[in-house]
Amino acid sequence: xxxxxxxxxxxxxxxxxxxxxxxxxxxxxxxxxxxxxxxxxxxxxxxxxxxxxxxxxxxxxxxxxxxxxxxxxxxxxxxxxxxxxxxxxxxxxxxxxxxxxxxxxxxxxxxx
Amino acid sequence: xxxxxxxxxxxxxxxxxxxxxxxxxxxxxxxxxxxxxxxxxxxxxxxxxxxxxxxxxxxxxxxxxxxxxxxxxxxxxxxxxxxxxxxxxxxxxxxxxxxxxxxxxxxxxxxxx
Numbered sequence: 001x002x003x004x005x006x007x008x009x010x011x012x013x014x015x016x017x018x019x020x021x022x023x024x025x026x027x028x029x030x031x032x033x034x035x036x037x038x039x040x041x042x043x044x045x046x047x048x049x050x051x052x053x054x055x056x057x058x059x060x061x062x063x064x065x066x067x068x069x070x071x072x073x074x075x076x077x078x079x080x081x082x083x084x085x086x087x088x089x090x091x092x093x094x095x096x097x098x099x100x101x102x103x104x105x106x107x108x109x110x111x112x
Numbered sequence: 113x114x115x116x117x118x119x120x121x122x123x124x125x126x127x128x129x130x131x132x133x134x135x136x137x138x139x140x141x142x143x144x145x146x147x148x149x150x151x152x153x154x155x156x157x158x159x160x161x162x163x164x165x166x167x168x169x170x171x172x173x174x175x176x177x178x179x180x181x182x183x184x185x186x187x188x189x190x191x192x193x194x195x196x197x198x199x200x201x202x203x204x205x206x207x208x209x210x211x212x213x214x215x216x217x218x219x220x221x222x223x224x225x
Contacts (some may be wrong), residue, residue, distance in 0.1 A: 100157070
């Protein structure tokens with residue numbers, strides 16, 4: 001049973017538009033949820049993260065929302081840019097273990 | 113900025129051969145991790161370590177061993193490589209205590225023929 005599910009698998013948006021990526025998880029002990037961004041040929045890099053005590057965290061054009069009751073989270077990118085084209089992974093962990101469980105990723109393409 | 117390096121960056125191995133993938137971090141992080149990434153899949157945890165001398169099994173440890181001889185170095189060992197182990201392998205380091213940012217290396221692309 002996959003612990004972290006992401007949708008959609010791929011997404012194309014126009015420059016300037018809003019991107020919405022979603023994620024759901026199974027493990028109710030998860031309390032930390034990072035989003036990683038990965039460009040081709042590189043390792044993933046932390047984009048933004050949220051703890052389960054919060055329902056929203058914002059960093060510039062990137063905002064992540066968390067819904068504990070539904071075990072869901074989302075990543076919103078406003079004013080999407082071609083440079084945002086990458087694969088985005090959500091992950092979950094219990095902060096006691098530090099082990100991350102990743103979703104399968106969403107490939108985002110932003111067209112100019 | 114965190115610095116995690118991996119070697120080799122690309123490797124071709126034969127079935128049944130031994131493969132060692134190396135990872136070095138200069139962040140003085142306690143935790144280190146080995147993941148594999150396959151097309152259409154996220155990163156899956158193979159082995160991890162909480163410090164020098166310690167190794168722990170991750171979610172998919174079968175066919176892999178790990179070694180953490182020092183704070184800086186963490187190796188992944190395939191004693192008898194198989195074609196199913198063809199993948200991209202990422203090493204990461206992070207601080208202890210959860211909520212730690214994991215800093216990833218650039219990856220090693222392994223092809224087992």
